[in-house]
Amino acid sequence: MIWVTWRRHRAALLTAAVLLAVVTVPTLVSGFAMHEEYRADGIAACVADPGARAGCAQLVEQFAARYGQWGNRMVWVAFLPALIGVFVGAPLLAREFEDGTWRFAFTQGVSRTRWLVTQLSVVGTGAAVLALACSLLFTWWRRPLDAMSSPMRTAAFTVSPGLVALTLFALALGVFAGVLLRRTVVAMGLTLAVYLTVRITLEETLRPRYLNPLVRTDAPDTQKTRDALAPTDWIVDEGLLTSAGHRLSDGEKRDLLKRVYDGDTVREGGAALEHHLAEHGLRHYTEYHPADRYPAMLVIECALYLALAAALFAAAAHLVRRRTS
Known part of the structure; x- marks a missing residue:
């Protein structure tokens, strides 16, 4: 069953790996250059010493202006979970039900639970690894910028390790929508709408109040x-x-x-x-x-997304087990 699932999704997983490699090379090149400038020009020493910051404020501002725009452009990474949820999660089971291929799977001596768990394990592991790799890469790249501004703001928080939890939530949302609606295109639309609603609500309304300011x-x-x-x-x-x-x-x-x-x-x-x-x-x-509240707020947000993902995966499994026609 694992081999069959791999054969079905290997093209998408390999494409994601190639795209990650393409993005990694320029990110590493620019990142090493930025980190070296941050150290060699004395900006790191200015940032580390609050007393010296006023004396080199112009130098710090020039560095932030030069690299800040590139750092803000990394918010495109926020679309990674949405893409996985819409184009991987939603069609994963919706297409099986839409085309009727799920009947063939259930006649091959494979239980519904095993069929679902195998597909989710293979695809979910691949999505989580991709998100983790992107998170580690871009978090490292942003380190000098995050030393000069709050890492709790959107750009930094987006590329944090919380990206893995957000990706799993988007995948689970897509899977649930696919099982519930059994129509690929409709499930994709619902996944995108709900994903954006939940994400914007957490970022704009709940995140500032995870802890009492x-x-x-x-x-x-x-x-x-x-x-x-x-x-x-x-x-x-x-x-x-x-x-x-x-x-x-x-x-x-x-x-x-x-x-x-x-x-x-x-x-x-x-x-x-x-x-x-x-x-x-x-x-x-x-x-x-x-x-110093950043780690606690990151843990809270990850826990929220993982709890939602677990609930959606469980709901999808319940619907699959009840499926009779």
């Missing part, structure tokens, strides 16, 4: 002496706070800026604004996650 409040800084948060901390919300603890809404902040600047468009933090805040008892607040 810390809250920092600061008095108006008329002399610009306030210490900034570390660049590796993740700021999830910031704004203005009244003496009674009320957080100003976006509309209230716009009204305040109009009063201070007579409708002129300016950046927050100007001296006039800071004096106005001091006179009216307003303070700044910042909700943030310190950098």
Whole structure:
């Protein structure tokens, strides 16, 4: 059964391996060059020493600008789980039911459970290995950039080891949709829609609240002496706070800026604004996650995706065992 499954899917698995090799070569070349520049130009020493950071801020900013765009382009890796879920997971069993070939498999002395487990094991292992290889490669490439900004932001989190859990979730979602709908094209569409919905919800709504963010409040800084948060901390919300603890809404902040600047468009933090805040008892607040929370948040997100994947695989197995026609 394993040999048959391998024969059926070897073209896709070998194609994925070739594409990974093609991507690996330029990534390694550019990565070694970036890491060497990061070390040789003294940027690593600047980043490691907060006291020296101010003195070499321009050097750090130039390095981040030069390589940051390339790093952000790696968000294409986020499409890898979707592609596996849509083009591998959804057709995996939907095509069997659509073409009727599942009947032949069940007449060859192979139980339904074994038939399903074998296919999922071979395809799932291949998808997980591909995702892990991409994750290790791009996480290594991004290491200097992640030392200068929060790894909890989308670009870094996308290529983290969580990519494996996300890929397994997308595969399980595709398999379940295929078994449920028994139509390949429809299952592919449903897989993509649900995948995007779940992923966007977790990234934009749930991830900032996996752990309760810390809250920092600061008095108006008329002399610009306030210490900034570390660049590796993740700021999830910031704004203005009244003496009674009320957080100003976006509309209230716009009204305040109009009063201070007579409708002129300016950046927050100007001296006039800071004096106005001091006179009216307003303070700044910042909700943030310190950098040392990254491992815990990564574990939480991986656990969520793996739990969803397990539930979807179990639901697909239940539907296969009940299939009679």
